[in-house]
Every structure is written in C-alpha cells, then in structure tokens.
Amino acid sequence: MSKPLTDQEKRKQISVRGLAGVENVADLKTNFNRHLHFTLVKDRNVATKRDYYFALAHTVRDHLVGRWIRTQQHYYEKDPKRVYYLSLEFYMGRTLQNTMVNLALENACDEAIYQVKTYLQIFQDGGTGTCFLDSMATLGLAAYGYGIRYEFGIFNQKIVNGWQAEEADDWLRYGNPWEKARPEYMRPVHFYGRVEHHPDGVKWVDTQVVLALPYDTPVPGYRNNIVNTMRLWSAKAPCEFHLKDFNVGGYIQAVLDKNLAENISRVLYPNDNFFEGKELRLKQEYFVVAATLQDIIRRFKASKFGSTEVVRMDLTTLPDKVAIQLNDTHPAMAIPELMRILVDDEKLSWDTAWDITVRTCAYTNHTVLPEALERWPIDLFQNLLPRHLEIIYEINRRHLERITALYPGDYDRLRRMSLIEECGQKKINMAHLCIVGSHAVNGVAQIHSDIIKDTVFKDFYEVDPQKFQNKTNGITPRRWLVMCNPGLAEVIAERIGEDYIRDLSQLKNLLKFVDDDALIRDIAKVKQENKLKFAVHLEEQYKVKINPNSMFDVQVKRIHEYKRQLLNCLHIITLYNRIKKEPNKAWTPRTIMIGGKAAPGYHTAKMIIKLITAIGEVVNNDSVVGDRLKVIYLENYRVTLAEKVIPASDLSEQISTAGTEASGTGNMKFMLNGALTIGTMDGANVEMAEEAGEENLFIFGMRVKDVEALDQKGYDAMEYYNRIPELKQVMDQISGGFFSPGEPDLFKDIVKMLMHHDRFKVFADYEDYIKCQEKVSALYKVCITKNMKWFKTYLTLIGGKHSVLHYMHHQVRSFLLCCQSGNLRVSQV
Numbered sequence: 001m002s003k004p005l006t007d008q009e010k011r012k013q014i015s016v017r018g019l020a021g022v023e024n025v026a027d028l029k030t031n032f033n034r035h036l037h038f039t040l041v042k043d044r045n046v047a048t049k050r051d052y053y054f055a056l057a058h059t060v061r062d063h064l065v066g067r068w069i070r071t072q073q074h075y076y077e078k079d080p081k082r083v084y085y086l087s088l089e090f091y092m093g094r095t096l097q098n099t100m101v102n103l104a105l106e107n108a109c110d111e112a113i114y115q116v117k118t119y120l121q122i123f124q125d126g127g128t129g130t131c132f133l134d135s136m137a138t139l140g141l142a143a144y145g146y147g148i149r150y151e152f153g154i155f156n157q158k159i160v161n162g163w164q165a166e167e168a169d170d171w172l173r174y175g176n177p178w179e180k181a182r183p184e185y186m187r188p189v190h191f192y193g194r195v196e197h198h199p200d201g202v203k204w205v206d207t208q209v210v211l212a213l214p215y216d217t218p219v220p221g222y223r224n225n226i227v228n229t230m231r232l233w234s235a236k237a238p239c240e241f242h243l244k245d246f247n248v249g250g251y252i253q254a255v256l257d258k259n260l261a262e263n264i265s266r267v268l269y270p271n272d273n274f275f276e277g278k279e280l281r282l283k284q285e286y287f288v289v290a291a292t293l294q295d296i297i298r299r300f301k302a303s304k305f306g307s308t309e310v311v312r313m314d315l316t317t318l319p320d321k322v323a324i325q326l327n328d329t330h331p332a333m334a335i336p337e338l339m340r341i342l343v344d345d346e347k348l349s350w351d352t353a354w355d356i357t358v359r360t361c362a363y364t365n366h367t368v369l370p371e372a373l374e375r376w377p378i379d380l381f382q383n384l385l386p387r388h389l390e391i392i393y394e395i396n397r398r399h400l401e402r403i404t405a406l407y408p409g410d411y412d413r414l415r416r417m418s419l420i421e422e423c424g425q426k427k428i429n430m431a432h433l434c435i436v437g438s439h440a441v442n443g444v445a446q447i448h449s450d451i452i453k454d455t456v457f458k459d460f461y462e463v464d465p466q467k468f469q470n471k472t473n474g475i476t477p478r479r480w481l482v483m484c485n486p487g488l489a490e491v492i493a494e495r496i497g498e499d500y501i502r503d504l505s506q507l508k509n510l511l512k513f514v515d516d517d518a519l520i521r522d523i524a525k526v527k528q529e530n531k532l533k534f535a536v537h538l539e540e541q542y543k544v545k546i547n548p549n550s551m552f553d554v555q556v557k558r559i560h561e562y563k564r565q566l567l568n569c570l571h572i573i574t575l576y577n578r579i580k581k582e583p584n585k586a587w588t589p590r591t592i593m594i595g596g597k598a599a600p601g602y603h604t605a606k607m608i609i610k611l612i613t614a615i616g617e618v619v620n621n622d623s624v625v626g627d628r629l630k631v632i633y634l635e636n637y638r639v640t641l642a643e644k645v646i647p648a649s650d651l652s653e654q655i656s657t658a659g660t661e662a663s664g665t666g667n668m669k670f671m672l673n674g675a676l677t678i679g680t681m682d683g684a685n686v687e688m689a690e691e692a693g694e695e696n697l698f699i700f701g702m703r704v705k706d707v708e709a710l711d712q713k714g715y716d717a718m719e720y721y722n723r724i725p726e727l728k729q730v731m732d733q734i735s736g737g738f739f740s741p742g743e744p745d746l747f748k749d750i751v752k753m754l755m756h757h758d759r760f761k762v763f764a765d766y767e768d769y770i771k772c773q774e775k776v777s778a779l780y781k782v783c784i785t786k787n788m789k790w791f792k793t794y795l796t797l798i799g800g801k802h803s804v805l806h807y808m809h810h811q812v813r814s815f816l817l818c819c820q821s822g823n824l825r826v827s828q829v
C-alpha cells in the first residue's frame with residue numbers, strides 16, 4: 001500500500017532536516033576551510049578529528065551570530081518583559097546538532113563536510129535542562145538562562161567490576177566554541193564581613209570579594225531567527241586578592257591562594273534529590289544569584305523604559321518588566337538579595353521592596369522527598385551572609401505576624417510555618433522562604449501539584465491558595481524527536497506535514513491513520529532500524545551482543561530508591577527463575593537495559609548498580625537462558641546516550657512508588673519515540689494515561705491513596721515475602737549469595753532494607769508488576785508475529801485526546817503566568 005511520494009511530500013521530507021541548497025553547501029565548505037585554516041591553524045594533512053569538529057562548530061556558529069545580535073537589538077527596541085530562569089544545573093549538550101536542526105543546516109552540512117559527521121558523537125555531550133531554553137526561544141520569549149559555568153560538570157561514570165567509579169568531566173579542556181566570555185560585564189560578589197547599622201541605612205562591610213565573569217552561549221529558536229542567551233558565571237579572584245598581606249614569599253602564596261576563591265565554580269554537586277549542607281554549595285547558590293541580580297537590574301536601568309526619570313528613582317515597575325523563575329530552591333537567595341538591593345542600596349521602604357520582590361519572583365518545586373529539601377544551618381549563614389540572615393529574620397517576623405493575626409494562639413501552626421526551624425540546630429527552610437517570597441508556586445505534574453497543596457505546603461496553601469498552580473513538565477520535540485529520531489520524524493512529516501515540530505498538538509492528525517497498515521509498517525521499520533543501530537553501538541563500544549529481535553525493555557534515569565530499580569531487579573530474577581523452571585516454553589525474548597548515575601555518596605544506590613551488574617553476570621552467562629533474557633548495564637547514562645537508546649526502546653519503565661516522582665520527563669521522551677510504558681500512577685504518567693486512555697499504557701500497582709492507606713496500616717514487607725513463593729525465592733537467592741558467589745553477604749544491606757525499612761514499598765507492588773509484565777510479554781509476542789497492535793497503541797499514545805502538546809514547551813506557561821502583565825511574545829526578528 002506504500003505509494004510513491006508526491007513532490008510536495010518529498011520537499012516536506014527533506015525540509016525536516018533542512019534544505020541542502022547549492023549556495024548553502026558551497027558557502028559552508030568555504031567557511032569550513034577558512035576556519036580550519038585561520039581559527040584552528042591546521043591543514044588537512046595534520047588536522048585531527050577534533051579540529052574538524054571545531055571547524056564545523058565555528059562554521060555553524062557563524063550562522064548564529066547575526067541572528068543573535070539582531071534578536072538582542074530587537075529586545076532593546078521593543079523592551080518586552082524579560083524572563084529570567086535561574087538554575088544551579090543546566091549546561092549545554094549537543095549544541096552543534098541542535099543548532100544545525102534549528103537553523104535548518106543539517107543537510108547542507110552533511111553534504112559539505114560529510115566526513116565530520118561521524119566525529120560529532122565523540123565530542124558532544126551535556127546534561128538536561130536546556131529543553132526549556134529551546135522552548136522559550138522557539139516561542140519568541142525574551143528569555144535568559146542564568147547559572148554557573150562549572151569547570152567540571154556531572155561526573156562521568158565508569159563501571160569497574162560491576163561497581164560505579166566516578167571520573168571528572170573535563171569538558172572545557174579543549175575549549176568551547178559556543179561560549180563567548182564577556183569580561184566587560186564582570187560583577188563583584190561579596191561574602192563574609194559584618195553588618196553596620198547607621199542612621200542613614202545598613203552597610204555590609206569588610207567583605208571578601210569574588211568576581212563573577214560571564215560566558216554567553218546562544219540559544220536558537222526553531223527556525224524563527226530568534227537567538228536567546230544563556231549566561232553562565234565563572235568565579236575569578238580579584239587581582240588584589242590577599243596581596244595586601246604579602247611580605248617576602250607572601251606574594252607567591254597569595255597568587256596560589258587565588259585558586260581558593262575560584263573554587264566556587266569548580267564543580268557541580270552531583271546529588272540527586274538529596275540536600276548536603278556544604279558551605280561551598282551555599283557559596284555557589286549565592287554567587288549565581290548575586291551576579292545575576294546585578295545583571296538584571298543593570299539591564300532594567302539601561303532599558304528604554306528603565307532609564308526614564310520616574311523609573312530610575314524607585315524600581316517599583318521592576319515586576320512589569322522582569323520575571324525571575326526559581327528552578328527549585330537552589331537560587332532562593334534571590335529573594336533576600338533582591339530585598340537587600342532594594343532596601344540597602346536603593347533606599348526603598350521595606351513594604352515597597354517586599355511588594356516588588358514578591359511580584360517579581362516565582363518558584364517551581366521539584367520534589368516532596370524530605371531529604372531533598374534545603375535547610376541551611378543558621379551559623380553557616382551568619383558567617384557567610386550576615387546581612388541576608390538579618391533580612392530573612394525580618395521576612396520571617398512579618399510573615400509570622402500575619403499568621404498570628406490569621407490564627408491567634410495557634411502556636412503549632414507558627415512553628416510549622418516559620419522560615420526558621422528551631423528544633424535542634426537552627427535551620428532556614430528555603431522552600432518556606434520561596435513560597436513566602438513568590439507570587440506563584442508550581443508543581444511539575446498535576447498529581448505533584450495536588451500533593452504539595454495537601455501535604456508539605458498545606459499550611460501555606462490555606463493562607464495563600466491563589467499562589468499555587470500546576471505546570472506539567474514537558475520536553476522539546478526538536479531534541480527528543482527530530483534530532484534523535486530523524487527516521488520517525490520523517491515518517492510523521494510524510495503524513496501530516498512538519499508543523500507538528502513547533503506545535504505537537506498536531507500529532508492528533510495521525511489518529512486517522514491508526515488503521516493504516518502502511519504507516520504502522522513504516523513506524524515498525526524505523527524502530528527496527530533504531531534497534532539494530534543501537535545493538536551495533538553496544539557491540540562496538542562494549543563488546544556485548546544482544547538480540548535485536550528481543551523486546552528492548554529500558555529503565556534509564558538517576559539511580560534512586562524511590563525510582564525502584566530494585567523492583568525491576570525482582571522482575572528480572574523472577575523471569576530468570578521461570579525460564580530455568582520451564583526452559584522449553586516459548587518465552588518472549590527480552591533485553592533488559594538499566595542505566596543511570598548514582599550520587600557518589602549514596603551507598604544504597606551504588607549497591608543497586610552492583611546488584612544489577614551481578615544479576616547480569618549470572619543471567620547472561622547461563623546457556624539455558626540464551627538470548628531470551630539479557631541484562632545490560634548502560635554505562636554513563638547522559639543526554640547523548642539517551643538520544644541513542646530511547647529511539648530504540650520498546651518498553652519504558654516508569655515504576656516509582658506512587659506519590660514520589662514529581663513528574664518525570666524520561667517517560668515523555670520514550671512515549672514520543674514509540675515505546676510503550678509500564679508504570680505506576682505517579683508524576684506525569686497519570687496525565688499520559690488520562691490523555692491516551694489507561695488501556696494504552698501498562699499501569700499497575702498502588703495509587704497514592706493505597707500508599708497512604710498502607711502507611712496508616714503499617715507496611716510489613718515480611719508479609720509479602722512469606723505469602724508470595726516466587727518473591728521469597730528471589731530474595732533468598734539475593735541473600736544467599738546466588739548473585740555474589742563467594743561473597744554471600746555482599747547484598748545484605750539491600751536485603752535488610754527491602755525486608756525491614758523500605759520507605760518505597762517495593763514488595764507491595766511486586767505481584768501486580770509481575771502480572772503486568774506478563775501482559776507486556778504477551779502483547780509483544782503477538783506483535784512480532786505480525787499483528788502490529790504495539791504500534792497502533794503508540795499512535796494512540798502520541799495522538800491521544802489532547803496529544804502530547806501537554807508535555808512540550810516545558811513549563812513555559814508558568815512563565816507566561818508569572819509574566820501576565822508584560823508583553824512577552826516578541827514578533828519575529
């Protein structure tokens with residue numbers, strides 16, 4: 001039934017990757033050679049792969065520069081409301097390919113510099129968090145990302161004898177062609193010192209100064225000529241640093257000591273959902289906030305609007321022109337810092353300053369796990385940021401005064417709602433500070449936003465219900481479909497055109513093809529190609545052989561107890577035992593892949609990695625099992641690996657305990673790439689099931705209400721262990737050393753945890769999970785014997801009732817909400 005493409009269809013197909021116009025190709029070739037010669041100072045005889053990569057990066061970057069400058073000029077002329085996204089954790093990944101996609105240069109580059117293509121994957125990588133900036137640029141918002149330019153990003157993971165080992169990620173060693181240092185916008189950031197109260201105001205004196213040096217990275221929108229800016233700060237010691245104390249020999253020491261100040265931007269803290277109260281981390285948080293606020297206020301004052309006399313006098317119009325979005329509580333210091341600037345420097349009254357601050361700031365919560373919530377010890381604060389501590393005390397005094405007026409005599413409520421926790425060591429609760437100091441507070445999926453209103457922030461919801469909102473997370477379809485799965489993007493474009501790349505709601509137009517065998521065959525073909533490609537990658541990179549006709553069952557995400565990689569392990573061992581028991585049954589072949597980094601100090605997470613690899617050792621070397629079950633640990637899971645494995649996946653594992661995963665975004669990436677989901681009613685899974693119909697996902701296990709009921713009753717893991725023979729067998733194998741021959745005690749901590757103090761109730765969902773996996777296997781078996789229901793279900797999923805639109809433009813609507821009053825959308829440049 002597959003008919004030849006019309007000319008129009010062919011054009012559409014090509015333009016998904018950009019047009020390879022003749023002038024384009026010739027231009028690119030010339031510029032590439034020019035950069036190789038003048039920028040890299042190489043000729044073709046001595047150029048390395050890296051030189052080719054840098055020459056191409058510079059060539060592509062040149063295409064951004066004009067648009068970048070014009071966009072910023074345009075913002076100056078129109079003076080729209082600016083959105084500032086403050087985050088301690090974003091940095092760019094795969095800038096080159098992303099730029100080529102968004103500027104429609106990919107095909108031209110393919111032709112012009114074909115040999116470079118194979119090198120791309122070697123030199124690029126990065127973390128998450130830039131979906132956002134892509135979406136805001138694509139929507140034409142005057143948006144800025146602000147963060148730290150870490151010298152070392154998230155560590156690289158090596159698996160050595162089944163254990164995680166960490167390696168420093170020296171991503172700047174060979175330079176970064178995308179960033180531009182802006183020493184002219186360097187800012188001082190103050191630490192330590194003391195506070196003097198004078199009749200004419202407060203002075204923070206005798207401070208130590210560290211300079212913040214900005215580096216700008218362009219953020220292009222999708223084919224709209226807009227290029228926004230991500231500005232990352234790097235710490236620099238001032239030249240006069242400590243030099244005043246030098247004597248003979250002191251000079252050398254003083255220069256060596258500069259390193260200490262510059263440690264602020266040395267390394268990203270790799271904790272995931274865990275708060276560690278280290279002073280250097282608090283310095284990082286204040287550093288990015290202090291430098292960014294100076295920049296924001298400078299830009300406001302220099303704007304056409306801000307430089308009028310009236311505005312210059314008092315900054316009261318700041319909220320009309322500026323929205324500051326706090327990504328988690330990490331940049332919470334923006335609230336007291338803005339107050340300090342307005343009260344101490346700008347001499348505004350407290351009430352005026354507070355009104356400006358609250359109307360400017362908005363806060364996104366990302367977790368309800370108590371161990372993740374930031375609570376900074378007072379003495380650390382007193383020493384590092386004495387003036388900010390005073391300001392926080394005053395914010396708290398006024399806040400508690402208001403609560404007292406609302407609830408006279410309710411002292412327990414005052415204790416619960418205070419910004420200062422008094423029990424034991426005094427601490428500042430940063431989430432409370434954020435809620436009080438913001439006009440909008442959002443969770444990142446409906447269920448999560450409901451939970452914060454009902455539980456952790458209930459008291460705050462009761463006094464300010466209008467502050468609380470939901471903004472379900474999303475992913476950018478540019479990176480997570482067009483870039484990582486061009487085959488699928490083209491199959492879709494052939495049917496419905498390419499407008500869906502900007503507006504994912506149009507995927508619903510695919511629904512009319514649910515019964516079109518040709519489309520389903522095309523999707524299945526792309527999936528099979530992606531699987532083959534990934535199998536080849538695994539074989540080349542890690543010398544492991546997998547069966548490309550098996551179901552690729554994938555769980556990739558940070559390793560954490562709440563994400564329940566252990567539940568996956570129990571399923572793997574159960575399957576193994578079943579195959580061993582009935583080796584002649586026609587089992588659905590599975591390749592189960594698990595990947596993710598563990599926080600280096602998180603012992604249980606590291607043991608989970610060891611358990612997975614140990615299970616793999618046994619299962620993969622059992623000749624009875626053969627290729628019907630394989631267990632692969634995907635080393636060093638990161639964006640580049642996600643872009644390879646997700647398009648090749650058949651089954652997406654989203655199995656956190658209901659009520660613990662705020663949203664998840666991995667779940668959305670898999671869905672968009674044609675994997676079916678096995679998952680709990682948690683995070684955004686709930687909305688995915690609602691959109692597509694629960695019958696199109698494999699939903700299992702306790703709902704939030706069931707988890708609460710079980711908590712009421714008391715969770716007793718032993719009850720499940722004693723009642724379910726297969727579970728007992730699995731646990732006895734782990735504790736008996738079946739997966740750790742010669743070292744039976746190796747997993748005793750994990751066993752003890754699962755049996756006696758498992759906060760995430762793995763056993764309670766075991767039975768239902770196993771049953772659900774049986775349904776998955778049954779469906780897959782039917783699929784590989786021709787009935788393509790798997791892909792029909794996928795079509796329903798991505799074309800669901802309101803479609804995955806819901807999940808794109810990552811939270812951007814939270815900015816629209818907190819920026820209501822301003823004209824945010826800027827017409828095309």
Ligand SMILES: *Cc1c(COP(=O)(O)O)cnc(C)c1O
Pocket residue numbers: 127128556557558637638639642663664665666667669
């Ligand atoms: C999307 C993504 C995540 C988040 O995955 P979840 O399943 O939502 O936890 C983590 N790491 C990388 C590299 C990602 O691309």
